[in-house]
Amino acid sequence: MIDSVFSISFDELSPARDVTRGKRAERGLLREFIGDAQNSLIRHAADSILVDPPLHSPLLFYGPTGVGKTHLALGLIRLWQRMHPDSRALITNGMDFTRAYREAYDADAIDDFRQRMRNVGLFFLDNLEQLPENETAQVELRAIFDELEQRHGQVLINSRSLPADLPQLESGLVSRLHDGLAVQVTAPGPAARRAILRRLAEIHGLELADRDLELLADELTSS
Structure with missing residues (x-):
């Protein structure tokens, strides 16, 4: 480590076979996350994903747009997938999750929706701040977190702000998210x-x- 700079390498990894919406990582120029002392807690967070059972679930990265949260999360998912080749990771975001929930509800297909969302080893929700004020969808999301915790799965969340600072989130979901570890990601x-x-x-x-x-x-x- 030079000048407190560290690197979390995502190199020497095969593409994650069961990760959906993961093409963004393949197009990235850097196959590593480079940080410094102000982001040093990220190293602990990265290590915590790569143990069984995970040390922190939910694990939440928060910070402004453009600081590398999604790049970091997708890289950590690649590392996790290499260690769990028989498990599936699901990647979605706040807006897409709510849309999928509404479509399943309207089509009377909630059981299929729950099977798809819960039958995973890792669940990643990007852009938590995009989650609209829809209490039933948020309760469903909280149930997914509870299910994964019971099965020692990993929940990974990205957000621009801490959950308590997002007024559209229902109190139960905010409380559930604060049960895990929140790690701030700042500009390098x-x-x-x-x-x-x-x-x-x-x-x-x-x-x-x-x-x-x-x-x-x-x-x-x-x-």
Whole structure:
């Protein structure tokens, strides 16, 4: 570790066979998450997913858009999938989950919906803040979390804010989410930005002088 910079590598992994909506990770330039001291708790969170039973479920990453939450989560899912090749991971987001629930309810197919959502080893909900004010859908989501906990499954959540700061969430779901671990993901500091730029330069076969790295890292400060 240099200047408190760390890397969680997602390399040397085969694509997750049973992960849905996972193509975003395949198109990413970095097959690792690079962070620094202000994001040091992420390392513990990553390790906690890769043990049986998981140490923290639900595990929630929260922070503003663009800090790498989804990149991190999809990479951790790849690591989890490699350790659990016979288990299925399901990836959805707040809006899609609610839409699927409503469609199943209208079609009198709730049992099929529950089978699809609960028969997994890992459940990832991206963009918790997109979950609309629909109490029945949120109660259903909480039941999924309870089911996975009973079977020692992993629940992974991404959100822009802590659950308590999302007014549309019903109190039971907020309480359930706070039973797990919430980890803040912040924008990388100067040392981490330099490490990210250096790694991207390597990927693209570019050579950047230290001064160029410093200038680019400074340009990214407000990005």
